Amino acid sequence: MVQSYSKNANHNMRRPVVSENIVHFMRTRQKQNEAHLAKLEAFAHQENIPIIPHETVAYFRFLMQTIQPKNILEIGTAIGFSALLMAENAPQAKITTIDRNEEMIGFAKENFEKYDTRNQIQLLEGDAVDLLGGLKETYDFVFMDSAKSKYIVFLPEILNHLTVGGVIIMDDIFQGGDVARPILEVRRGQRTIYKGLQRLFDATLTHPDLTTGLVPLGDGLLMIRKNTENIVL
Numbered sequence: 001m002v003q004s005y006s007k008n009a010n011h012n013m014r015r016p017v018v019s020e021n022i023v024h025f026m027r028t029r030q031k032q033n034e035a036h037l038a039k040l041e042a043f044a045h046q047e048n049i050p051i052i053p054h055e056t057v058a059y060f061r062f063l064m065q066t067i068q069p070k071n072i073l074e075i076g077t078a079i080g081f082s083a084l085l086m087a088e089n090a091p092q093a094k095i096t097t098i099d100r101n102e103e104m105i106g107f108a109k110e111n112f113e114k115y116d117t118r119n120q121i122q123l124l125e126g127d128a129v130d131l132l133g134g135l136k137e138t139y140d141f142v143f144m145d146s147a148k149s150k151y152i153v154f155l156p157e158i159l160n161h162l163t164v165g166g167v168i169i170m171d172d173i174f175q176g177g178d179v180a181r182p183i184l185e186v187r188r189g190q191r192t193i194y195k196g197l198q199r200l201f202d203a204t205l206t207h208p209d210l211t212t213g214l215v216p217l218g219d220g221l222l223m224i225r226k227n228t229e230n231i232v233l
């Protein structure tokens with residue numbers, strides 16, 4: 001039994017932001033995972049470890065095959081499922097992925113050893129707060145799938161490491177629909193995340209030098225394209 005995640009870990013995934021029958025349709029009618037990705041998906045579901053849901057998997061396959069990024073940064077590795085998905089669908093890409101949870105790092109290492117057959121993935125162990133400033137490279141695709149209240153904190157450093165034309169995707173930004181409600185209707189324990197996400201939306205959605213898109217897949221994706229070199233948030 002995996003220690004890291006409680007039964008509430010997927011709270012918002014049980015509050016879909018589009019109707020249940022559409023979620024079911026997207027999860028069952030789109031091509032299923034195969035081989036190691038199917039195994040890892042089943043393991044994550046069995047152990048209640050949050051990984052991207054199937055509708056996001058299908059979207060990532062499409063995006064990776066279309067954009068073919070060369071240098072990807074991911075914050076939030078967990079067991080390595082999304083990193084291996086990106087590696088499979090962008091075979092030329094180098095992927096740097098960050099996680100701070102020892103138990104997840106253990107699983108991810110094991111999975112990369114077995115399934116990262118092209119040696120595309122490098123795992124950085126530690127808190128993104130400490131590691132982001134030390135990154136030396138630039139990236140053309142960044143996937144942020146970690147603590148949501150921190151997205152706004154990480155964003156300036158991420159933008160510094162993003163090429164012009166590069167894309168950031170942030171996962172789980174709708175809080176099961178809470179972001180569209182007044183704060184007093186949001187559970188007290190969720191309000192720090194709510195405030196962090198509102199700051200993120202304020203800073204990005206109408207920014208003149210960013211192109212953004214909100215996509216209602218899973219608990220929502222915020223997509224950001226960097227349009228000029230120096231972005232002041």
Ligand SMILES: C[S@@+](CC[C@H](N)C(=O)[O-])C[C@H]1O[C@@H](n2cnc3c(N)ncnc32)[C@H](O)[C@@H]1O
Nearest residue numbers: 051052076078081082099100101127128146147
């Ligand atoms: C939702 S899971 C990632 C799932 C993975 N992207 C997938 O779809 O297969 C979130 C992960 O982010 C990690 N995390 C959260 N905040 C972090 C931080 N500040 N620095 C590094 N890792 C972090 C957690 O330890 C957890 O393993």
